[in-house]
Amino acid sequence: MRRIDVITLFPEWVESLKGLGVTGRAMAQGTISLHCWNPRDFTEDVHRSVDDRPYGGGPGMVMRPEPLARCIEAVLAEDIAAPVSFLGPQGRVLDHDGVSELAGRARLILLCGRYEGVDERVLQTLVDEEWSIGDYVLSGGEPAAAVVMDAVIRQQPGVLGHEESALRDSFVGGRLDCPHYTRPASWRSRDVPEVLLSGDHARIERWRLAEALHRTRQQRPDLLARYPVSEVERAAAKKLGSEKGA
Ligand SMILES: CN(C)c1ccccc1CNc1ccc(C(N)=O)cn1
Numbered sequence: 001m002r003r004i005d006v007i008t009l010f011p012e013w014v015e016s017l018k019g020l021g022v023t024g025r026a027m028a029q030g031t032i033s034l035h036c037w038n039p040r041d042f043t044e045d046v047h048r049s050v051d052d053r054p055y056g057g058g059p060g061m062v063m064r065p066e067p068l069a070r071c072i073e074a075v076l077a078e079d080i081a082a083p084v085s086f087l088g089p090q091g092r093v094l095d096h097d098g099v100s101e102l103a104g105r106a107r108l109i110l111l112c113g114r115y116e117g118v119d120e121r122v123l124q125t126l127v128d129e130e131w132s133i134g135d136y137v138l139s140g141g142e143p144a145a146a147v148v149m150d151a152v153i154r155q156q157p158g159v160l161g162h163e164e165s166a167l168r169d170s171f172v173g174g175r176l177d178c179p180h181y182t183r184p185a186s187w188r189s190r191d192v193p194e195v196l197l198s199g200d201h202a203r204i205e206r207w208r209l210a211e212a213l214h215r216t217r218q219q220r221p222d223l224l225a226r227y228p229v230s231e232v233e234r235a236a237a238k239k240l241g242s243e244k245g246a
Pocket residue numbers: 087088089112113114115116117118131132133134135136137138139140141144
């Protein structure tokens with residue numbers, strides 16, 4: 001991922017991502033460039049109107065096709081080709097596999113809808129795919145675009161402090177994360193599991209694998225169905241069990 005273009009009526013929403021956290025660092029490092037485009041800059045009327053009343057009546061407004069199309073075409077005219085991805089409730093629901101797919105691309109073009117949505121003819125002629133961050137309705141696509149960007153950017157090599165933390169993140173390999181602890185070793189009479197203080201890194205790794213498996217089995221059996229228990233996990237859980245008995 002080299003470049004992300006976001007088409008939005010609220011560029012300040014997206015600009016705010018440039019300043020903070022993982023996304024901010026990736027942009028500061030120059031790993032990723034973020035470009036905002038506002039359809040309002042592509043209106044041709046004095047009122048710079050980007051929305052209009054819906055044909056067939058009904059509440060709210062719809063985003064007008066012409067300014068949006070001109071904006072999308074301006075984005076496509078710059079830099080390398082990339083699919084136009086629309087954020088909307090009808091889209092493919094984003095999961096770890098979807099994030100990996102998007103993270104593998106050189107460029108993302110994210111279209112954020114507002115009002116009641118976008119004129120269908122723009123979706124038919126200029127949008128290649130639709131992504132949803134879950135089965136719920138937002139007042140605009142910007143929060144969904146922010147979620148996609150964060151998830152994709154943290155997958156980029158060199159962006160996170162420790163490469164492996166992205167690997168062990170929840171959902172990699174279809175597993176939830178293991179528990180985390182830091183000082184003090186005893187806190188309000190609750191002790192850190194002694195294995196983590198043992199310095200036995202192989203045993204600690206086995207414990208973490210077994211805990212992630214246990215949690216996944218408890219919280220998300222659907223993930224186990226999709227990503228069956230591996231030999232390594234089985235061996236880890238078994239060895240751990242025998243040690244506990246030891
Ligand atoms: C304004 N609305 C209702 C709308 C209508 C149609 C398309 C887009 C939007 C923008 N809203 C979104 C966007 C994404 C998601 C999601 N689940 O990813 C939820 N809502």
